[in-house]
Amino acid sequence: PCQNGIRDGTETDIDCDGACPTKCAAGMSCATDADCASNDCALNAGIWQCV
Structure with missing residues (x-):
């Protein structure tokens, strides 16, 4: 799921963390x-956002 362009699983945002x-x-x-x-x-x- 980490490279599919959608936020899923345990991802914090789309394909990250x-x-x-x-x-x-x-x-x-x-x-x-x-x-x-x-x-x-x-x-x-x-x-809440990364800066």
């Missing part, structure tokens, strides 16, 4: 800092 080896890029959804390539997950306009 959860069971996927790829961390989420800036602007993608996150739950913790560890979800993000930048290691920075922040609340942005009411939505």
Whole structure:
């Protein structure tokens, strides 16, 4: 599921984190800092996103 272009399984956003080896890029959804390539997950306009 980590390369199918949809958010599924344990992915935090489309094809990133959860069971996927790829961390989420800036602007993608996150739950913790560890979800993000930048290691920075922040609340942005009411939505948790990688920055």
